[in-house]
Amino acid sequence: xxxxxxxxxxxxxxxxxxxxxxxFIVLRxxxxxxxxxxxxxxxxxxxxxxIQAIRTRWGLDKSYPEQYLIWAGNMFTGNFGExxxxxxxxxxxxxxxxxxxxLQLNVxxxxxxxxLSVPLGIWAAVKRNTAVDYASSVIxxxxxxxxxxxxxxxxxxxxSLMLGWLxxxxxxxxxxxxxxVIVLAIEQMAVFTRVMxxxxxxxxxxxxxxxxxxxxxxxxxxxxxxxxxxSLLPLVTVIGFNIAFLLSGTIVVETIFALPGIGRLxxxxxxxxxxxxxxxxxxVLAVLVVAANLLTDLVYAVIDPRIRISR
Amino acid sequence: MNTEGRSxxxxxxxxxxxxxxxxxxxxxxxxxxxxACAPAGAPTGGAAPTTAAGEAPVAxxxxxxxxxxxxxxxxxxxxxxxxxxxxVQAVMINNIHxxxxxxxxxxxLELVLADSYExxxxxxxxxxxxxxxxxxxxxxxxxxxxxxxTWDYYRNPDNGAVRAGLFTGVSEIETPDDxxxxxxxxxxxxxxxANWASFPIVQSTYHAEVGESTYRTAPIGTGxxxxxxWRAAEFTELEAFEDHFRGRPxxxxxxLEVVPEPSxxxxxxQTGDADATVWPLLVEDSLSFAQDPNYVVLKALGNSIKHFxxxxxxxxxxxxxxxxxxxxxxxxxxxxxxLWQGAASVAHSNIPPSSFxxxxxxxxxxxxxxxxxxxxxxxxxxxxxxxxxxxxGVRLSFTMTTITGDQARRPIAEFAQQQLKEIGVEIQLxxxxxxxxxxxxxxxxxxSSIFNWTYNNGAIEPDPxxxxxxxxxxxxxxxxxxxxxxxxxxxxxVVDPEERRKYYDQIQAIFVEEVPCLYLQxxxxxxxxxxxxxxxxxxxxxxxxxxxxxxxxxxD
Numbered sequence: 001x002x003x004x005x006x007x008x009x010x011x012x013x014x015x016x017x018x019x020x021x022x023x024f025i026v027l028r029x030x031x032x033x034x035x036x037x038x039x040x041x042x043x044x045x046x047x048x049x050x051i052q053a054i055r056t057r058w059g060l061d062k063s064y065p066e067q068y069l070i071w072a073g074n075m076f077t078g079n080f081g082e083x084x085x086x087x088x089x090x091x092x093x094x095x096x097x098x099x100x101x102x103l104q105l106n107v108x109x110x111x112x113x114x115x116l117s118v119p120l121g122i123w124a125a126v127k128r129n130t131a132v133d134y135a136s137s138v139i140x141x142x143x144x145x146x147x148x149x150x151x152x153x154x155x156x157x158x159x160s161l162m163l164g165w166l167x168x169x170x171x172x173x174x175x176x177x178x179x180x181v182i183v184l185a186i187e188q189m190a191v192f193t194r195v196m197x198x199x200x201x202x203x204x205x206x207x208x209x210x211x212x213x214x215x216x217x218x219x220x221x222x223x224x225x226x227x228x229x230x231s232l233l234p235l236v237t238v239i240g241f242n243i244a245f246l247l248s249g250t251i252v253v254e255t256i257f258a259l260p261g262i263g264r265l266x267x268x269x270x271x272x273x274x275x276x277x278x279x280x281x282x283x284v285l286a287v288l289v290v291a292a293n294l295l296t297d298l299v300y301a302v303i304d305p306r307i308r309i310s311r
Numbered sequence: 312m313n314t315e316g317r318s319x320x321x322x323x324x325x326x327x328x329x330x331x332x333x334x335x336x337x338x339x340x341x342x343x344x345x346x347a348c349a350p351a352g353a354p355t356g357g358a359a360p361t362t363a364a365g366e367a368p369v370a371x372x373x374x375x376x377x378x379x380x381x382x383x384x385x386x387x388x389x390x391x392x393x394x395x396x397x398x399v400q401a402v403m404i405n406n407i408h409x410x411x412x413x414x415x416x417x418x419x420l421e422l423v424l425a426d427s428y429e430x431x432x433x434x435x436x437x438x439x440x441x442x443x444x445x446x447x448x449x450x451x452x453x454x455x456x457x458x459x460x461t462w463d464y465y466r467n468p469d470n471g472a473v474r475a476g477l478f479t480g481v482s483e484i485e486t487p488d489d490x491x492x493x494x495x496x497x498x499x500x501x502x503x504x505a506n507w508a509s510f511p512i513v514q515s516t517y518h519a520e521v522g523e524s525t526y527r528t529a530p531i532g533t534g535x536x537x538x539x540x541w542r543a544a545e546f547t548e549l550e551a552f553e554d555h556f557r558g559r560p561x562x563x564x565x566x567l568e569v570v571p572e573p574s575x576x577x578x579x580x581q582t583g584d585a586d587a588t589v590w591p592l593l594v595e596d597s598l599s600f601a602q603d604p605n606y607v608v609l610k611a612l613g614n615s616i617k618h619f620x621x622x623x624x625x626x627x628x629x630x631x632x633x634x635x636x637x638x639x640x641x642x643x644x645x646x647x648x649x650l651w652q653g654a655a656s657v658a659h660s661n662i663p664p665s666s667f668x669x670x671x672x673x674x675x676x677x678x679x680x681x682x683x684x685x686x687x688x689x690x691x692x693x694x695x696x697x698x699x700x701x702x703x704g705v706r707l708s709f710t711m712t713t714i715t716g717d718q719a720r721r722p723i724a725e726f727a728q729q730q731l732k733e734i735g736v737e738i739q740l741x742x743x744x745x746x747x748x749x750x751x752x753x754x755x756x757x758x759s760s761i762f763n764w765t766y767n768n769g770a771i772e773p774d775p776x777x778x779x780x781x782x783x784x785x786x787x788x789x790x791x792x793x794x795x796x797x798x799x800x801x802x803x804x805v806v807d808p809e810e811r812r813k814y815y816d817q818i819q820a821i822f823v824e825e826v827p828c829l830y831l832q833x834x835x836x837x838x839x840x841x842x843x844x845x846x847x848x849x850x851x852x853x854x855x856x857x858x859x860x861x862x863x864x865x866x867d
Contacts, residue, residue, distance in 0.1 A: 018375055019420070029745070029748035030744075030746075031743075031746070031750050031751060032744065032746025032747045032749065032750045033746070033750055034746075049468060050475045053468040053469065053470075053471040053475070054471045054472075054473060056471065057470075057471030059469075064346070066812060082524075083390050086386070086388040086389060086525065086543055087388065087389045087391075087393075087394065087523075087527055088389075088523065088524030088525075088527055088528075089389075089524075089527075089528065089543070096541075097544075098544070099543070106548035145344075153574060153575075156578055157578065160578060160581055160582050160584075161578050161581055163581065165585060168575055168578045168579045168582055169568070169570050169575050169579060169584070169586055170545070170546075170568060170570075173546070202816040242683060255571050255572055256572045256575060258545075258568065258569060258575065259543040260386075260542065260543075260569070260570060264544060264571070265544065268385070268386065268544075271744060271745070271746070272746075273746050
């Protein structure tokens with residue numbers, strides 16, 4: 001087990017280094033010069049000397065390998081550099097400021113989605129090919145098919161403009177979370193419900209379920225005590241995958257509801273060629289994905305003793 | 312930022328002759344929806360609002376208190392005077408700080424921290440007398456040392472300031488006493504008052520102590536509002552500065568909320584969650600607010616031209632007759648009316664119509680397909696079998712790269728594609744992020760695009776060096792004209808406006824004759840306010856700078 005974790009960690013480190021290198025190169029290949037973006041427009045006259053001074057100020061005059069090594073070296077010490085656009089603010093602070101917003105959005109919406117989709121999935125499986133099952137299918141399909149931005153705007157129009165119950169944007173109060181969380185939950189719920197339904201159907205077919213029924217257990221005890229326990233496993237895979245993206249994937253919702261999260265920081269920074277922010281964020285996200293994958297694999301072993309980690 | 316393509320330096324001053332005509336014509340359309348917005352005697356000078364209120368009996372006396380919420384479209388990245396970002400930043404920075412002088416929303420030079428100023432005959436010495444008794448937010452006195460420090464710091468190349476270019480020509484700053492600043496120029500810079508003299512002043516000892524990086528996050532100025540809380544991507548909150556030299560502002564709190572999605576900004580105004588938009592809404596939304604008595608829409612024409620830059624170094628675009636033909640081939644009146652809801656004015660020069668330097672008698676390009684075809688025939692471009700003209704094996708075809716996601720301007724490019732097809736010109740459309748487009752045009756690897764940019768230096772300053780000089784930093788058109796270069800250089804050396812005008816008459820004449828770019832229109836800049844905001848300017852001429860006057864407003 002210890003050996004397995006060590007090997008996985010080693011692989012993870014290589015992946016992260018490659019990702020950081022690739023991100024660094026791709027960003028430099030992107031056309032455009034951050035200095036000119038910094039200058040904005042309407043500058044009266046700026047001399048080559050002044051442009052050079054700005055470059056020096058931000059370390060953009062150094063060679064690419066040198067820039068990469070400085071940045072990578074700093075990353076190890078937890079120093080992600082400074083944002084060019086939000087001049088001088090440490091990138092780490094920007095990420096730490098934005099992360100809680102996205103994290104909360106994702107956690108709340110995942111919990112809400114699970115709370116709704118697990119019972120719905122089980123119910124649909126038990127009442128297979130009845131109205132309940134079809135209804136849950138329709139809800140899932142609609143949930144997946146509804147575009148985020150459209151649903152967000154419709155909710156704002158309904159709850160803010162027409163009813164006046166909720167603020168149209170921002171996180172000034174806890175009410176600000178309600179609409180974004182609903183939008184994100186509906187999307188995830190669709191997937192969770194389908195997974196839960198099919199794995200429960202699968203579990204209900206198993207011999208041990210028939211045995212449990214045969215020995216006279218109540219229907220609820222059979223379903224909840226025997227079938228569902230086993231049908232949760234596929235859901236854990238999906239959740240594990242979602243955890244890896246807890247800090248991303250909310251770009252649209254963050255933009256519409258004006259929430260200062262990671263998604264907006266990321267897209268804003270790409271458009272503004274804020275190299276330090278983009279490359280640092282990519283590495284942070286890569287670390288999270290690698291760690292979450294490892295964690296998911298380990299959790300399997302705990303939940304299901306039949307799975308043994310080999311090598 | 313240039314995503315939306317417009318000038319932001321020194322506040323962006325805009326005005327037009329059309330607006331002026333409207334203002335003077337009683338019952339003009341502009342006057343109709345502006346009529347309710349402010350008392351007839353609304354303070355326009357630098358007087359304290361409490362004294363000016365007596366002259367405005369219609370709307371009642373200014374009230375103290377309240378929170379006013381402004382809406383911006385992107386984060387307020389920093390609050391130093393050097394942050395040459397979009398308007399959302401400029402309005403915050405200029406409410407926290409004050410300059411010595413600035414051109415206000417009526418394009419008049421207004422004294423702020425300066426009590427008076429004097430320019431020497433030769434244009435090489437500027438002497439400013441400063442106001443007495445001005446306090447910074449930390450309680451310290453404002454003196455000439457702060458002015459000297461600010462200007463010296465931001466013009467020093469070692470500090471890598473982005474706006475150092477504003478200080479072109481400044482050689483030395485002297486402070487004979489606490490309330491006098493003398494600026495010696497190495498070369499004449501006719502744009503001085505609009506540029507470096509309008510630069511906001513920082514508290515010198517504090518800035519020297521904490522440095523620029525920290526200062527950006529915690530500024531100390533003399534402005535009517537001081538920074539309360541700053542969360543770049545979320546909101547910036549300012550609170551009234553009790554000891555402001557023009558008197559305590561009426562409104563207690565000003566909060567700028569960052570809301571990127573325009574439709575949500577519109578809804579926030581409708582629900583009352585916000586009182587004003589610093590960044591415009593979709594044109595159609597602004598126009599519908601203008602019909603509603605619960606809102607006031609301030610508008611002014613921008614200085615930036617919405618245009619198609621053209622790479623003049625391409626063989627198919629190098630002949631001015633081709634470029635002229637395309638001007639004739641575009642129905643610009645229709646673009647304004649149908650694609651821009653009429654909230655713009657067709658451009659006839661690189662200088663906005665209301666500028667002192669605007670020449671009304673320039674050559675114009677009305678929509679005339681026959682004239683366009685005749686010009687192309689004359690230039691030797693013959694229609695091929697596919698309808699596209701060609702000459703010496705070169706097809707009259709080029710690629711127009713629009714800004715990714717630019718829903719507002721893309722339809723204009725598509726319209727031009729249709730129209731120019733009629734005269735045998737082929738346009739291919741592509742998309743790219745704004746940074747790549749600007750770079751590609753600057754180094755001549757792109758062929759064309761569409762965005763707004765200033766081919767002048769505002770309504771006050773006509774200098775187009777950056778865009779029309781062959782060595783200009785923003786020579787998007789790869790335009791190289793020796794006569795133009797000479798006129799631009801000489802125009803900057805002349806201080807007397809009447810004398811100067813001759814140079815800019817010629818510059819405009821070359822611009823319309825050579826057609827470096829396909830210039831379309833000057834857009835109207837619309838800011839929506841809730842009608843509960845009182846004391847707003849009546850029929851202003853320049854947009855955005857009206858937000859620098861927030862200390863005179865009050866909430867009803």
